[in-house]
Amino acid sequence: MIDIQMIAVVVLIALGISAAVLKRNMIKVVMGIGVMGSGVNLFLVSMGYVEGGVAPIFTNTPNLTMVLATPQALTLTSIVISLAVTALMLSFSVMIYSKYGSIDTRKRRLKE
Amino acid sequence: MNEGMSAIVKTMSVLLIMPMTIFGMYVIIHGHLTPGGGFPGGAVMATMMAMLFVAFGAEKSKKFLGKGSLSTIESLGLLAFAAVAFIGIQATFFSNFLANSASYFGMSISYGPNPGYLNSGGVLPLMNLAVGIEVFAAITAIVLVMLTYREEKS
């Protein structure tokens, strides 16, 4: 039996890779990479889930069954790094547009 | 974009400055007690700055908060984070020298649920504060630079 989270992970990663590989617009490639990162984050968090667990925070917690803490910390790291990478990729797209006049990845680049 | 949006948007964004700032600072300061921490709190405060940029026009806001000062704040946040890590170097790098020391942020708590004491956590609140400042300045700088870019006519 395949869990619903894993199906979502497969759908997100396949959609992200297909957008990153098949699309010609550079902005759509960046969006595909972002969707793929979301799939990886969902994979990490759902791998650390414990049945019936709560978030690993002891402030007024209802029960002491807690989900694993390390995947959540790594997911926080991954989110921040994907933000930085997305900002850099978008800046490169803007600079390529202003230099070459197009963000199509399969066109002739050099403006003559 | 250059002269900002309508008076309704400006008034509402001015009204929203205080709640958003206080919420961001709450998320940063309570990072060791509730969900949150330096990264989400800094992102909330950077969202407040982005709202101001959109409402009042980024060119006008640039006179009060430029790229240089944002870069300085960002560097200071990262340096403070590394400095707090270096203070505990006599034990090890990133040693939590304030935990269980009965001084500032040094209250010792034991395993189990509790209502949450702000005076605990050791160096974690200081690191949360440094990282919050850094993330706030970094995201604000990225948004400001992207909004005020104008293509040269060549």
Place this chain on the structure above:
Amino acid sequence: MESLRYTVLLAFAGLLLLTIIYLHPVGFPGDAPMDEYFIRNSQSETGSNNVVTGVLFDYRGLDTLGEASVLFAAASGVMLLFRRKKNE
């Protein structure tokens, strides 16, 4: 050519599905001694109620330093890319 690409992508998705069958089911991660140690000792060692913050800033502090450096480098790179040319 287009259909070939979509076939390759569908094969890739099938490979992913084949992989996740062999993972452990969601909700039952098995033995995790490191995380049990973190949850058990985070309050007494770091004084933090939030175990994720304790892992992020104390047990894995170097990781967070690298993460903050990456964000700093990205912001610096964006500012460098969007700079104005002085001589024009």
